[in-house]
Amino acid sequence: MPPEQSAQPRAARVSARSAVEPFHVMEVLKAAAARQRSHGDVLMLCAGQPSTPAPAVAREAAIGVLDSDVLGYTESSGILPLREAIAAHHRETSGIEVSPEDVIVFPGSSGAFTALFLAAFDTGDQVAMTRPGYPAYRNSLAALGCEVLELDCGPDTRFQPTVAMLEALPQPPAGLIVASPANPTGTVIDPDVLADLARWCEEHGTLLVSDEIYHGLSYGRATTSAWATSRAGVVVGSVSKYFSMTGWRVGWLLAPPSLRRPLEVLTGNLNICPPAIGQHAAIAALGPDARGELDGHRERYAANRELLLRRLPELGLRDYAPPDGAFYAWCDIGHLTQDSVAWCRDLLDDCGVALTPGVDFDTVEGHRKVRLSFAGSTTEVEEALDRMAASPLLQSP
Ligand SMILES: Cc1ncc(COP(=O)(O)O)c(C=O)c1O
Missing domain, CATH: 3.40.640.10 (Type I PLP-dependent aspartate aminotransferase-like (Major domain))
Known part of the structure; x- marks a missing residue:
């Protein structure tokens, strides 16, 4: 090693402006990937994207x-x-x-x-x-x-x-x-x-x-x-x-x-x-x-949404925003937890269902909210709801 080169390079300067919040959902994705490796059973209701390829x-x-x-x-x-x-x-x-x-x-x-x-x-x-x-x-x-x-x-x-x-x-x-x-x-x-x-x-x-x-x-x-x-x-x-x-x-x-x-x-x-x-x-x-194929995806989202609307109340999730569009349900879980990040981690550990904790989207109320994405297949959404229904985490204390 040349004498002027130290073992540890000096840390590069980091701007103050770069100190923004990370996407907490990335942590969920990381944990979900780990669970998938160990159990192979993850159902992703946390993705903000279609589960289908380009038309x-x-x-x-x-x-x-x-x-x-x-x-x-x-x-x-x-x-x-x-x-x-x-x-x-x-x-x-x-x-x-x-x-x-x-x-x-x-x-x-x-x-x-x-x-x-x-x-x-x-x-x-x-x-x-x-x-x-x-x-x-x-x-x-x-x-x-x-x-x-x-x-x-x-x-x-x-x-x-x-x-x-x-x-x-x-x-x-x-x-x-x-x-x-x-x-x-x-x-x-x-x-x-x-x-x-x-x-x-x-x-x-x-x-x-x-x-x-x-x-x-x-x-x-x-x-x-x-x-x-x-x-x-x-x-x-x-x-x-x-x-x-x-x-x-x-x-x-x-x-x-x-x-x-x-x-x-x-x-x-x-x-x-x-x-x-x-x-x-x-x-x-x-x-x-491309229209026929893409409208087909929308029909699947519509069917998944109907399924959610029917089953969310059974899970005790009665307080949610009207899911008029996109592929999300924004649900209040305040009767179950005040720490949506820990609750989502526990749910993943308990039954392999990955949801998005609300903290990314709401700096004040996000600790008692979760976002469910219904962009996956209907079978996946159904299976996820079955597992959630059986989870002790959905039982009000
Ligand atoms: C409301 C909203 N705007 C913008 C984006 C960014 O999308 P993209 O960069 O893929 O066009 C997203 C992604 O989830 C979104 O939800």
Whole structure:
């Protein structure tokens, strides 16, 4: 060893901004993987993703371009045929006028959020979101130096924000994030409430970020797009959920003109471009030939949801958010525990069922909440419910 080289390299400096919360669900996944190795019996009701692969036509398209295309870098905002396909998809499903120029494609909607937060907000800006809500909004905004305002949303507003909540703030925030259908609650915002929020945000100079990545997955309640009311805000989309393509990393924004160039420049610097193979596969997934297969998945989620609605009360789980969409049930377990992380660990140990503790999604009430995902097969969901029914952890003390 040369004399100037010490045995222990000096630890690299770590930024203060990187001190954000981890995803606690990752701990559940790790424990579930260990249980699977030792017992081979894990039922995953903790995954926030479909249990199915990309639609067959998307996989065929991917195989085709592997042989025929260099698959090098693409335009940073995504290839034109994909932006055209996304625009057509929004026109068909939401009845809103969208052109390819409105669309910018990113590596997943997660990539879109990072670029958007950088493009739209400065350090110290206040951005409002729901509590409970998707934790990556909170954690990425915090890492970028924004102040997150958590709006306490409960059953009286379907766990969604309202204009009254914004009016109660000392000043209009720089941004408001709304997700419908939402994660973790699965609730769909009332179309009139979304329209009121969109108008209020436009009037008050608040950027409305409407996360619509679970559109296509609702069970009776209609979903509407924020762009149906105001195009001053941003709409977020992705192939991850309805299209069953989480790992392909393709998401997008519909952005108002002033944000387009900053977003393009930022994503060019941050990502160069979205994955080329994912973009080609996404074009096929957005086309008519994938529809039958994808609607089939939704029918399975609907059947699983019916099963849950029937059986949750039998398990003593009577207090849950209305599961209008996505593939989640957000349940109160306060009569069983005040430590949802330990309870989920114990449930996994007891019967091999993996649920997500609420602490990721709700910094105040999460210790008494769990999220069940019903994206798996109906047999798996049924078996998980049987095991839970037999577990002493579900028996009220
Ligand atoms: C509400 C919500 N938004 C965004 C994302 C990120 O999805 P992706 O980056 O795969 O598009 C997720 C993932 O679970 C989510 O639940």
